Amino acid sequence: MTLLVLAASCCLACALIPITYLTYLTFIWPRRNPITSLPGPPSNRLFEMRHMTLVMDPRKSTHMHQHFVDEYGRNTYIRGPLPWDQRLFTLDPVTMSHVLQHTTIYEKPYPSRQLISGLIGVGMLSAEGQVHKRQRRVAIPAFSIQAMRALVPLVFRKGTVLKEKWMSIIKEAGVASGEGHVMDVCRWASRATFDVMGTAGFDYEFNAIQNDDNELLKAYVEMFEVAVSRQSGGWRPIITAYLPWLDKLFPNDTVRFVAKCQTVIERVAGRLIQEKKRKIAEAEEKGQVYQGKDLLSLLLKSNSSIDIPLEQRISDQDILHNINTFMFAGTDTTSLALTWILYLCAVYQDVQDRLRTELLSVLPPAPVESLTEDEIQSLYASVSESPYLENVIREAMRLIPPVHSSIRVATKDDMVPVSTPIKRKAADGVITEEAVSQIFVPKGTFIHVPIEGFNLDKGFWGPTAWGFNPDRWNDLPEPVKAIPGLYNHLLTFSAGPRACIGTRMSAIELKSFLFALITNFKFSPAPGVEIGKANVVLTRPYVRGKERAGSALPLLVTPYVHDT
Ligand code: HEM
Ligand SMILES: *[C@@H]1O[C@H](CO)[C@@H](O)[C@H](O)[C@H]1NC(C)=O
């Protein structure tokens, strides 16, 4: 009897611990967090979904960011969906820099890492601490300037393949000379970047531009689509992000489908890794150095280089997870960038014409298909140095960053510097201004990283910040220089030690494809089609009224006939 009572009270005690902790997190912690005294949009709910929509939905966020700055100042308090999801929303460049630079304090929050690693494993994107450091260290040589330069011919030729494919589709459609054909640019850009990542990433031909029935390609594309871009929303993903084992216990269709894709990926990509290791070993036995230029070869070589201490080496599993990560982080981001640039060119015909004139001026007399590797390198050098192309890409990446926003969490209490006055909200709702140089951010506070917010901030970019004007890059306003960013004062590729590792690679892809497409086709809006934006992990285009069909960006594509 006493044993039974003892057992029962033990159970009760065990249940009490999580309940007490949840109660603390829900009711006590939020009230004690000093950042709640920063002003922000009103909220009086336990579960607050609206704030996330305000700052994450690209149809609202631009105006909302402006409204926040005008109304509440550059450091604002907003709420995530769960009661303990207390967020600092900052459009203060000094504050943002601090958060993005101090990666040992500000990590990616557990739920978001969980979502990513559940899909692609613990690669560079979702790892933290020593694991991340090791992976990034091994990967850096694979993304060096020289390594990227070696990829140029390979990427450039994919541009020609895409152009040829489009020409043949347009021909087959039987459109009269001088007339156009409506193509879903978003889908084609996606195939093209997957193809590039296959060859440049792991020396593997998906042939995705020609056909899309490759087993490995399908596993990746469908996994990302089902698990990310076709998210149904609701509470389940929010809960399973915290409690991932629930998915194992109660799998639904999505979970089962993802597991099936992962099995294919592990089998096929796993085999590629073993083959590559064998080739490298074979070359070594013959006293040679393996010549592979793809990221997988370089990762493997880097792992065995004497520069890397033994304890910083990575495993086969790490390699697979990083390949998955490159597929995840490097394909749709780049293809959406290309898609939005083509869209902007279609809407702004004058920009498109100027760009075409510039690119035609570097077109070689011989057909691009017949060029040698050296000739491609020198052609690419001219393309890459074309100033207007550079401006168009920068401006598009500013206006529609494919990654709309990100998030960090403070893993320690921290004093965060601020460069603009803090507004405080008293109990009676009256807002006062306070000139302080730092604010206290307790452990557990989330920090919203408004990428689009900084890119479109009128306080830095001036009154024309929301418009598309590539010429602005010839003469940037002075305040812009305060914005942190890996790439031209844009937060598009984030900043600091966790910034994008693939920026250079994406530039090679964008420039190669834009050269191939703009010199061979004219783009205009598809008649009767209205394009909308939605943020589904990435900022994607949709046809208004056909949102359910998934991302799409139909444009009218007309072959451009030039006399050479
Ligand atoms: C236009 C194209 C691209 C954009 C806009 C972009 C943007 C970003 C952003 C914003 C981050 C930071 C994410 C965060 O902090 O939450 C990031 C990280 C990353 N990107 Fe990119 N990216 C692009 C292309 C690529 C390419 C081509 C690769 C090639 C493999 C790549 C690989 C990565 C990786 C591995 C990380 C994680 C880095 C780390 O945490 O150490 N990205 N990217
Ligand atoms: C299945 O569960 C996952 C996460 O637990 C969720 O993201 C997804 O939307 C669910 N799928 C369906 C079809 O409800």
Ligand SMILES: *[C@@H]1O[C@H](CO)[C@@H](O)[C@H](O)[C@H]1NC(C)=O
């Ligand atoms: C990286 O190097 C270590 C130490 O030499 C080795 O044990 C490990 O298997 C290597 N990783 C891969 C993926 O080859």
